[in-house]
Amino acid sequence: MKNWAGIVTFQDSHTYSPATVEELASLVAKESKIRARGSAHCFNAIADTNSVSVTLENMPQDIVIDKDRAIVSVPAGMKYGTLAIALHERGWAIHNMASLPHISVAGAIATATHGSGVGNGNLATAVRGLQVVLPDGNVKEITSEDPDFSGYVVGLGLVGIVTTVDLAIEPTFNIEQTVYRGMSRETYAANIDEIMSLAYSVSYFTTWAAAGGGEVWAKFRSGNKAPSGLFEAYPATSNRHPLPGLNPEPCTEQMALSGPWHLRLPHFKMEFTPSAGDEIQSEFFVDRKDAPAAIAALEKIAPQINEILWVTEIRAIAADNLWMSPHYQRDSIGIHFTWKKVDAVYEMVKVVEAVLAPFKYRPHLGKVFSASPEHFKSVMPKVSDFTKLLTQLDPTNKFGNSFTDNLLGR
Numbered sequence: 001m002k003n004w005a006g007i008v009t010f011q012d013s014h015t016y017s018p019a020t021v022e023e024l025a026s027l028v029a030k031e032s033k034i035r036a037r038g039s040a041h042c043f044n045a046i047a048d049t050n051s052v053s054v055t056l057e058n059m060p061q062d063i064v065i066d067k068d069r070a071i072v073s074v075p076a077g078m079k080y081g082t083l084a085i086a087l088h089e090r091g092w093a094i095h096n097m098a099s100l101p102h103i104s105v106a107g108a109i110a111t112a113t114h115g116s117g118v119g120n121g122n123l124a125t126a127v128r129g130l131q132v133v134l135p136d137g138n139v140k141e142i143t144s145e146d147p148d149f150s151g152y153v154v155g156l157g158l159v160g161i162v163t164t165v166d167l168a169i170e171p172t173f174n175i176e177q178t179v180y181r182g183m184s185r186e187t188y189a190a191n192i193d194e195i196m197s198l199a200y201s202v203s204y205f206t207t208w209a210a211a212g213g214g215e216v217w218a219k220f221r222s223g224n225k226a227p228s229g230l231f232e233a234y235p236a237t238s239n240r241h242p243l244p245g246l247n248p249e250p251c252t253e254q255m256a257l258s259g260p261w262h263l264r265l266p267h268f269k270m271e272f273t274p275s276a277g278d279e280i281q282s283e284f285f286v287d288r289k290d291a292p293a294a295i296a297a298l299e300k301i302a303p304q305i306n307e308i309l310w311v312t313e314i315r316a317i318a319a320d321n322l323w324m325s326p327h328y329q330r331d332s333i334g335i336h337f338t339w340k341k342v343d344a345v346y347e348m349v350k351v352v353e354a355v356l357a358p359f360k361y362r363p364h365l366g367k368v369f370s371a372s373p374e375h376f377k378s379v380m381p382k383v384s385d386f387t388k389l390l391t392q393l394d395p396t397n398k399f400g401n402s403f404t405d406n407l408l409g410r
């Protein structure tokens, strides 16, 4: 089996798909090495293992809503798109979504998957509790009162097999999406705070071409109207695809047409292949205040980037307190690259990282990066606390794989 992009061939000898927590717990107790897998959308080997893997797609798929506490308990393997429909039908919403609804809840929070919005934390910031199967097969409930709660949430698949995730919810809301065309990178970088604060969720797409600028995708909560212009940019008069020239049919409704949050916050519809399909992704986070300088530094290698790029997306993510989140205590700007599926990407990623090193970039854990463990440790202040927690929870490293061993030096 391969990952979604077809660039990682999973090495596991067997994949289990247990139907109950009890069945999962006895598997975990029996195996000496085991790793959970979600919907396999990561672009690196984080979900791989050379032992056995486990997916939770055969577990019961019911959600439970606690209206008084505004919390939903979600089966860990459920896809965000499925969860969103079930929540909206019952009058509820989560605060944000990634660009695609196809990914599993546990897999997404394990890598701090994010959407956009200066006031929106990544998807893991909605977590209020977890149920995990520990290496000995015991089942543990972790609540936000647990002193190590912030260490468990973005767990990289290492804190146990997550079976249930409790997420904060709010009453359902509507979004209106407007795309502004003709925004140059110069204007964007010079006014980044104002532009990223324009709407509830804002993305800027560019190709790094010398001329041609980019597009601002602004998702307004209903009641907040889109302005008729944005600096030199103007509202699109028909639906757009983030990748220049592609048919917009797979994309969520635009043109300021009001509709439920889950049908506007992702860029792509559940029933279509998201993005280009034939691609590799990487993303690097810098402090929001450093973003204009980071973009200016990347301008120097723009022609090189552009040779193998589909599109870049720039998003804002609010700071959080989750130990392994790349947005830990730092209001962040994510500079994302959707690369063409060519080998040159791996060398290009090193070039981009070298340019962003002075800005203490933090890599997206589910995308392609080459950062050394030393760089990772130097920019992620809670790595030592996380590895200490892992030593207590999983002294034999039952849940680890080569990717996490390299990254954390275990």
Ligand SMILES: Cc1cc2nc3c(=O)[nH]c(=O)nc-3n(C[C@H](O)[C@H](O)[C@H](O)COP(=O)(O)OP(=O)(O)OC[C@H]3O[C@@H](n4cnc5c(N)ncnc54)[C@H](O)[C@@H]3O)c2cc1C
Binding pocket: 004, 005, 035, 036, 037, 038, 039, 040, 041, 042, 043, 046, 047, 056, 076, 077, 098, 099, 100, 103, 104, 105, 106, 107, 108, 109, 110, 111, 112, 113, 114, 115, 156, 157, 158, 160, 161, 162, 163, 274, 275, 281, 364, 365, 366, 367
């Ligand atoms: C087209 C496309 C668009 C994307 N857009 C975005 C985006 O907008 N924003 C963004 O941040 N990322 C984005 N990504 C990246 C992707 O969403 C994340 O990397 C996410 O982690 C993938 O989730 P998954 O369910 O596929 O997890 P997998 O890739 O299957 O696994 C990821 C990690 O989660 C762990 N895991 C999975 N299930 C469990 C469990 N039950 N218990 C414990 N650990 C578990 C695995 O061990 C692994 O470490 C995109 C990817 C693609 C392909």
